Amino acid sequence: MFRSKIKHCRECGAAVEHRLPGDGDTKVRAICPQCGTIHYENPLNVVGTVPFWGADGAQVLLCKRNIEPRFGKWTLPAGFMELGESTLEGAVRETQEEAGADIEILDLFTVLNVVRVGQVHFYYRARLLSDTFKPGHETQEARLFREEEIPWEELAFRTVKETLEYYFEDRRQGRFCVHTGDIV
Amino acid sequence: MFRSKIKHCRECGAAVEHRLPGDGDTKVRAICPQCGTIHYENPLNVVGTVPFWGADGAQVLLCKRNIEPRFGKWTLPAGFMELGESTLEGAVRETQEEAGADIEILDLFTVLNVVRVGQVHFYYRARLLSDTFKPGHETQEARLFREEEIPWEELAFRTVKETLEYYFEDRRQGRFCVHTGDIV
Numbered sequence: 001m002f003r004s005k006i007k008h009c010r011e012c013g014a015a016v017e018h019r020l021p022g023d024g025d026t027k028v029r030a031i032c033p034q035c036g037t038i039h040y041e042n043p044l045n046v047v048g049t050v051p052f053w054g055a056d057g058a059q060v061l062l063c064k065r066n067i068e069p070r071f072g073k074w075t076l077p078a079g080f081m082e083l084g085e086s087t088l089e090g091a092v093r094e095t096q097e098e099a100g101a102d103i104e105i106l107d108l109f110t111v112l113n114v115v116r117v118g119q120v121h122f123y124y125r126a127r128l129l130s131d132t133f134k135p136g137h138e139t140q141e142a143r144l145f146r147e148e149e150i151p152w153e154e155l156a157f158r159t160v161k162e163t164l165e166y167y168f169e170d171r172r173q174g175r176f177c178v179h180t181g182d183i184v
Numbered sequence: 185m186f187r188s189k190i191k192h193c194r195e196c197g198a199a200v201e202h203r204l205p206g207d208g209d210t211k212v213r214a215i216c217p218q219c220g221t222i223h224y225e226n227p228l229n230v231v232g233t234v235p236f237w238g239a240d241g242a243q244v245l246l247c248k249r250n251i252e253p254r255f256g257k258w259t260l261p262a263g264f265m266e267l268g269e270s271t272l273e274g275a276v277r278e279t280q281e282e283a284g285a286d287i288e289i290l291d292l293f294t295v296l297n298v299v300r301v302g303q304v305h306f307y308y309r310a311r312l313l314s315d316t317f318k319p320g321h322e323t324q325e326a327r328l329f330r331e332e333e334i335p336w337e338e339l340a341f342r343t344v345k346e347t348l349e350y351y352f353e354d355r356r357q358g359r360f361c362v363h364t365g366d367i368v
Contacts, residue, residue, distance in 0.1 A: 006194045010223075013192035013199070024321050027266060039194075042228050043265050045304060081227050082211060083187075086297035086366050087304060108364045111292060111306075113270035120229060120271060122295075137208050178362040180292045182270050 003041065003118070006030035011037045043118045046159075047090035048078020049126040050167050051103050057171055059144040060164065061128060063098050065156055066140040073156035076123060076163060077101070091124045099142040100134025103127060106176075110166060112159045113182045121159040125167070125176060158183045187225065187302070190214035195221045227302040230343075231274035232262020233310040234351050235287050241355055243328040244348065245312060247282050249340055250324040257340035260307060260347060261285070275308045283326040284318025287311060290360075294350060296343045297366040305343040309351070309360060342367045 009016050009032035016030040021038050030039040051061040062074045077098040081090040088105055095101050103126035110123045133142040145151075147168045155161045162183070170176045193200050193216035200214040205222050214223040235245040246258045261282040265274040272289055279285050287310035294307045317326040329335075331352045339345045346367070354360045 004195070008192055008194055008197035010190045010192055010194060011188070013197035015197070040264070041267055043267060044226050045229065080224070081304075083225055083227060083302045084299065086299050087295070088297070088364075088366075089299075108295060108362065111271070111295065113272070115268065115270050115273075118267045120265075178292065180272075182272075 006039050006041070009035060009037050010039065011035050041118075043120055045081040045087065045090075046078050046119055046121045047081045047087050047094060047124075048076050048122070049091050049095045049103060049105070049124050050076055050109055050163060051095060051099065051101055051126045051128045052167075053128045053131055053144050059146055060150075060167065061099055061101060061133070061142060062145055062150075063135060063138075063142045064140040065138065067138045070156035072140070074151050074154050074160075075156040076160050078121065078123070078160075081122075087122045088124060091122065091126070095126065097136050098139050100136060101142065102129040104129060108178055109176065110159070110163045111178065111180045112162060114159060115182060115184075121157075121163075123159075123163045190223050190225070193219060193221050194223065195219050225302075227304055229265040229271065229274075230262050230303055230305045231265045231271050231278060231308075232260050232306070233275050233279045233287060233289070233308050234260055234293055234347060235279060235283070235285055235310045235312045236351075237312045237315050237328050243330055244334075244351065245283055245285060245317070245326060246329055246334075247319060247323040248325040249322065251322045254340035256324070258335050258338050258344075259340040260344050262305065262307070262344075265306075271306045272308060275306065275310075279310065281320050282323050284320060285326070286313040288313060292362055293360065294343070294347045295362065295364045296346060298343060299366060299368075305341075305347075307343075307347045 012035045014034035053059040077095040079094040106125040109125040112121045135142040166179045196219045198218035237243040261279040263278040290309040293309040296305045319326040350363045
C-alpha cells in the first residue's frame with residue numbers, strides 16, 4: 001500500500017485492529033478495540049491551474065520543482081487541497097505559493113484520477129494578470145513556455161502532461177471543455 | 185471544527201501537539217513529539233450519480249435514506265469515495281449499493297464544494313439499464329420521479345438539490361454540461 005497503515009487510535013492512542021467494522025461496511029478499517037473509533041482513509045485532492053499568458057494563450061507557466069518528489073522536474077502549480085477551502089480557492093493558493101503568480105480563474109479544465117496513489121487532480125484554466133513571477137521555496141524557477149518549448153520529457157507528473165496536452169489541443173480547436181479520465 | 189481533532193499519533197500512539205511544522209508549511213498540524221510524524225487532514229470526496237430512465241430522461245431515481253444523517257430524506261445515490269477506486273468507479277459502486285440499480289455512466293455532471301464540512305461532491309449523469317431496483321440496507325425505498333414529483337422540501341442534501349435543478353434545466357435546454365460551484 002502507498003500509505004503507511006494506521007497503527008494507533010487517533011482518539012485514545014491504543015493499538016488498532018484491522019478488520020471489518022460489522023456495520024454492513026465491506027471494507028477493512030483500522031478499529032480501536034479500546035474506544036471503538038473506526039478510522040477511514042480516503043483519496044486526496046490535488047488542485048492547481050494552467051496559467052496562460054497573452055490574448056491567444058500561447059504561453060503557459062511551469063514551475064521547476066525545488067522539493068521532492070520529482071526535484072528539478074517541471075510542473076503546473078498544484079498541491080494538496082486543504083480543509084477550509086474550495087477546489088478553486090486551493091488552486092489559486094497553490095499558484096500564488098509556488099509561482100507567485102497573479103491569476104484570474106476561468107473554469108475547471110481537467111479532473112484526473114490517479115487511483116494507484118489515491119488522488120484526484122483538478123486543474124483550472126487561469127489567465128495570468130502579469131508575466132512577473134515570485135516563486136516560493138518549493139520552486140527553483142517559474143517561466144513561460146510556448147507549446148514547442150514544453151519540456152515534455154522533464155515533466156513531474158502524468159496529470160501535468162495530460163492537462164497540457166488537452167490545453168494545446170483545445171486551443172487548436174478554438175474551444176475549451178472539461179476533460180475527465182484516469183491515469184493508469 | 186466539524187471533525188474531532190487528532191489527539192494521538194497514528195504511528196506510535198503518543199499524544200500529539202498542534203503547531204506549525206516549521207518546514208515552511210503555514211497550517212497548524214497534529215505533530216507527534218515522540219516520533220515526529222506530521223498528520224494532515226484533507227477534504228473528502230463524495231461520489232454519486234443522477235440515474236435517469238427513458239429515452240427522454242424525464243424520470244430520475246431517488247433513494248429514501250435509511251441511515252443518519254437525514255434519515256427518511258430523499259437523495260441521489262452517493263457516498264464517500266474509497267481508496268482503490270476512481271470517482272467514476274465510486275459513483276457506480278454507490279449506485280449499486282444504495283439503489284441496486286444497473287447503470288451506464290455518461291459523463292461528469294456536477295462538481296460542488298461544500299467547504300463548511302470539507303467535502304467535494306461529484307455527480308455523474310447515468311442511464312438506467314432497468315427500472316427494477318434492489319436497494320441495500322442504507323435505503324428504505326428507491327423510486328423514479330418526474331420533475332414535478334421531486335420532493336424538493338424533503339431532499340437530504342443541498343448538493344442533491346442543486347444537481348437535480350441543473351439536470352432538469354439542462355434537459356430543457358437540450359444540452360448537458362459540467363457544472364461547478366460552492367454550497368455556502
